[in-house]
Amino acid sequence: MTTCNQCGATWGGMSTCHCSACHITVSSPSAFDLHRRAEQCRTPAQAGLILTDRAYPCFGHPQSDTERPTSWANNGQGLIA
Secondary structure (H helix, E strand, O other): OEEOOOOOOEEOOOOOEEOOOOOOEEOOHHHHHHHEEOOEEOOHHHHOOEEOOOOOOOEEOOOOHHHOOOOOOEOOOOOEO
8 A cells, every 4th residue: 555645645556546736546547637637636526537446535437347347356345356
């Protein structure tokens, strides 16, 4: 797990991003690009992001389980098994 020295948030995952300006955590670089536009932070709602099923607060793209690659399986605790 990684921890932000300024806000104390923790997160995991190789693609997870944490905004150093507003301190929200997003699930991927593409979600971060939606969050941060023209050097300004957008709320998750403004960016079209939703809270993901992880062990820590994290926002990502809305998608159904059928859109996920078949190799992904969520164990109910936000971890990919």
